[in-house]
Structure formats: structure tokens, C-alpha cells
Amino acid sequence: MKKIQMVDLKSQYQNIKEEVDKAIEDVINSTAFINGPAVKEFQENLEKYLGAKHVIPCANGTDALQIAMMALDLQPGDEVITTTFTFIATAEVIALLRLAPVLVDVEPDTFNISIEAIEKAITPKTKAIVPVHLFGQCANMEAIMALAKKHNLFVIEDNCQGIGADYLFSDGRKVKSGTIGEIGCTSFFPSKNLGCYGDGGAIFTNDDDLAYKMRGIVNHGMFVRYHHEMVGVNSRLDSIQAAILNVKLKKLDEYILARQKAANYYNTAFANHPKIKTPITSSYSTHVFHQYTLVLSGVDRPKLQEFMTGKDIPVMIYYPIPLHQQKAYISERYKDGDFPVAEHLSAHVISLPMHTELEDEQLAYISNSLLEFINR
Ligand SMILES: *Cc1c(COP(=O)(O)O)cnc(C)c1O
Numbered sequence: 001m002k003k004i005q006m007v008d009l010k011s012q013y014q015n016i017k018e019e020v021d022k023a024i025e026d027v028i029n030s031t032a033f034i035n036g037p038a039v040k041e042f043q044e045n046l047e048k049y050l051g052a053k054h055v056i057p058c059a060n061g062t063d064a065l066q067i068a069m070m071a072l073d074l075q076p077g078d079e080v081i082t083t084t085f086t087f088i089a090t091a092e093v094i095a096l097l098r099l100a101p102v103l104v105d106v107e108p109d110t111f112n113i114s115i116e117a118i119e120k121a122i123t124p125k126t127k128a129i130v131p132v133h134l135f136g137q138c139a140n141m142e143a144i145m146a147l148a149k150k151h152n153l154f155v156i157e158d159n160c161q162g163i164g165a166d167y168l169f170s171d172g173r174k175v176k177s178g179t180i181g182e183i184g185c186t187s188f189f190p191s192k193n194l195g196c197y198g199d200g201g202a203i204f205t206n207d208d209d210l211a212y213k214m215r216g217i218v219n220h221g222m223f224v225r226y227h228h229e230m231v232g233v234n235s236r237l238d239s240i241q242a243a244i245l246n247v248k249l250k251k252l253d254e255y256i257l258a259r260q261k262a263a264n265y266y267n268t269a270f271a272n273h274p275k276i277k278t279p280i281t282s283s284y285s286t287h288v289f290h291q292y293t294l295v296l297s298g299v300d301r302p303k304l305q306e307f308m309t310g311k312d313i314p315v316m317i318y319y320p321i322p323l324h325q326q327k328a329y330i331s332e333r334y335k336d337g338d339f340p341v342a343e344h345l346s347a348h349v350i351s352l353p354m355h356t357e358l359e360d361e362q363l364a365y366i367s368n369s370l371l372e373f374i375n376r
Contacts, residue, residue, distance in 0.1 A: 001361050004353050006314040007191045011357040016247055023243035036239035042246050043202075049249060050176045052184070052204040054211035057237035058218050061160040061187025064201040066093040067235060068156045068183040069128070071213045074099050078127040082158075083113040084322040085342040086132045090158050091323050094130070102126070103324045105339035109280045111293070112139040114341070118147055128154040133162030133177050135293055135318070136193065136259075138285035141167055141180045148181075155181030159204075161290035162186075163194050164256050168284050177285070178204050183214075188237075188245060193259070193290050194252050196241040258356040259289040262363060266292055266352060269367035275299055275374055291318055292354040299374055301350060307373045313366050316351045 013020065027038055039057055046055045058064050076098035082090050084103040094101040104117035113131045129148055131139035148155045159178030163186050166174050178184025188200030205211050216223055221232030270276045277295040281287045308315045322342040324334040352366055
């Protein structure tokens with residue numbers, strides 16, 4: 001059996017090596033390393049895939065979030081509501097721009113931001129909501145958009161883990177994750193569902209004015225060379241990364257199916273186990289399984305991790321500490337126990353290997369090993 005990886009980028013590369021190597025070589029031969037034709041081509045390919053009017057490539061997902069908030073002209077002190085159960089980048093850029101991150105709890109079944117909690121957190125200073133499509137499943141966007149409309153708030157979707165997921169509105173309309181709010185953000189970090197071979201990111205919007213502004217912000221606030229209309233940043237997607245992404249975007253749907261297939265294997269293996277809660281797929285979103293995350297009860301998690309590591313099976317805890325308990329974000333606003341769902345999840349979740357190249361033999365070994373520990 002092939003050695004099990006949390007994310008097996010090597011095996012994936014072996015299967016697309018020829019095409020990727022050629023794409024990289026073409027960029028090198030062209031020497032168009034910055035803003036070359038591959039970047040424009042990728043932008044257009046992704047616009048088509050997402051059904052989004054505008055895609056603005058940038059340097060990484062964290063920048064994408066920051067540029068979105070800059071474009072919306074959020075001012076110091078403005079409150080931005082987001083989930084406490086996410087990767088730090090979501091709140092980081094809010095804090096960096098001197099906005100006020102307002103953290104809220106999540107739903108226990110989807111791990112996504114709680115609508116009830118958002119509603120309670122809205123004040124006259126609230127300007128935006130940043131839902132995260134955690135682990136590859138959309139937050140309840142229809143409810144979030146309704147709240148945003150009622151209170152005149154912007155919605156920025158952190159779609160770093162959700163690219164390719166379909167969102168289903170109650171009227172039957174189906175759209176891609178990240179294209180519902182004013183702005184959607186994604187990351188092409190290598191282990192993400194659409195990952196490049198370094199850093200990369202993109203911003204999506206259907207709003208022409210916001211797109212124009214964000215194209216300026218990513219390029220030093222410059223539209224005409226050496227004329228700077230606004231304060232910007234330097235955030236570009238390298239041509240080599242764009243060329244790799246052009247190859248991988250064509251495979252994204254196939255990759256999503258491979259992840260869903262692996263998830264189904266796990267779901268079947270752990271079905272109805274009293275100590276294991278398998279991921280739930282909500283009625284309004286497909287699940288693209290950036291992570292496959294279980295909630296355990298009555299299991300010694302550190303001992304389980306040790307056991308799995310001993311069997312050469314990598315496992316991870318996403319995320320061991322919610323943001324409101326992170327040293328950099330502890331404030332008088334919050335105390336332990338404020339977000340019981342997120343705190344419970346942090347103490348009880350475990351993520352299993354999840355990628356596009358998992359073989360049945362590996363999946364059987366992983367699930368049997370987990371059950372062996374839990375059932376003994
Ligand atoms: C990965 C990730 C980011 C940041 O992306 P980078 O490209 O690493 O900057 C932000 N938010 C979430 C939820 C992520 O998973």
C-alpha cells in the first residue's frame with residue numbers, strides 16, 4: 001500500500017506531470033513571469049467556471065480578504081462579524097485594517113457560522129459579515145443575504161475551502177460558492193481544493209465598480225503607470241502559478257468527485273457509530289470536502305492521534321483553538337464559554353486524510369484503524 005498522506009500532492013502531480021511541466025516550461029520560455037498571458041487566461045477560465053462576472057487574481061487568500069475589505073471602504077472601528085471557528089486569516093485582516101472583528105459561534109451540524117448568532121451580534125456599527133465555507137460546505141447564504149439586506153451590510157465570502165461547491169437557493173437557483181455576496185475570496189495554497197505550487201489567491205465579484213477598484217488595489221492603486229489613485233498593495237498571482245492552475249482547473253470537478261467518493265467511503269464505514277458523528281451535507285449546499293472532519297464523543301483524542309500516528313496514518317485537528325481563545329485575539333469582549341459549540345468542536349473534532357488520490361485500500365486501512373481504537 002502507498003504511504004498515506006494527509007494531502008498527497010506528489011501522487012496528484014504524477015498524474016498531470018506532462019501537462020504541468022509543459023505549462024511551466026512555456027512560461028519560462030516566454031519570460032512573462034509577471035502578469036503574463038497565463039494569468040489573463042486563468043482569470044477568464046475561472047470566471048467561466050464560477051459564472052462570476054469578474055475574477056481578480058492575487059497573491060494569496062489572506063490578501064484576497066484584505067483587498068475585499070479595502071475595496072468596500074470599511075473604516076477603523078467598523079464591526080465585521082465572522083465565525084470563531086475558522087483559520088486565523090479570516091479575522092487577521094479585519095484586525096490589521098483596524099476594523100473590529102466580532103466573533104460569533106457556529107452551527108453544531110455544519111460547523112458554519114450561526115445565523116442566530118449573527119443576528120444577535122449586529123449593532124449600529126456593524127458593516128459586514130464574513131461567512132466562511134468551512135471544510136468545503138457553504139454557510140447558509142440565503143439567510144445571511146437576507147440579514148445583510150435587512151441591516152444594509154456587505155457580505156464577503158471566505159471561500160478559501162469551498163471552491164467548486166454549488167449553493168442551492170430555495171427557488172431552485174444554483175450558483176457557485178463565493179459568487180453570492182458582494183465579494184468572494186479564495187486561496188490557491190497547495191493543499192486547497194484548487195491548489196497551485198506556491199502561494200496564490202483570487203477575488204470574485206459581479207459588481208463592475210468593485211472589480212475596477214480591486215484591480216487597482218492589487219496593483220498599488222495604479223491604473224495608469226506611476227499614477228496612484230488610491231492606497232493599494234502589491235498582490236499578484238505569478239504567471240507560473242496561473243499556468244499550473246489552468247491545468248488543474250480543468251480537473252477541479254473530477255477532483256471534487258474523488259474527494260466526495262472518499263468521503264462516502266468514510267461515511268459508510270462510520271455510519272451509525274454511537275461515538276462518531278460523520279459530516280452532514282446540508283440541503284442548500286454540496287460538500288467539496290476540503291476536509292473530512294468527524295466529531296467524536298467519549299474518545300480519548302490525544303491517545304487516538306498517537307494510535308493513528310503509530311499506524312502511519314496522519315490525522316489533524318482543525319482547529320484546536322477557536323479564535324476567541326487565541327492569545328492575539330483575546331479581548332474583554334469574550335470569555336471562555338461564550339461560544340460553546342465552537343469550544344466543544346475544538347475539543348472533539350478530528351480530520352482524516354482527504355485528497356484526490358486516496359485508494360480504497362488506504363481508505364479501508366484508515367477507517368479500520370480508527371474503528372479498532374474506538375471499539376476496543
Ligand atoms: C487557507 C485559508 C485562508 C488563507 O489563505 P492563504 O492563501 O494561505 O493566505 C483564509 N481563510 C481560510 C478559511 C483558509 O482556509
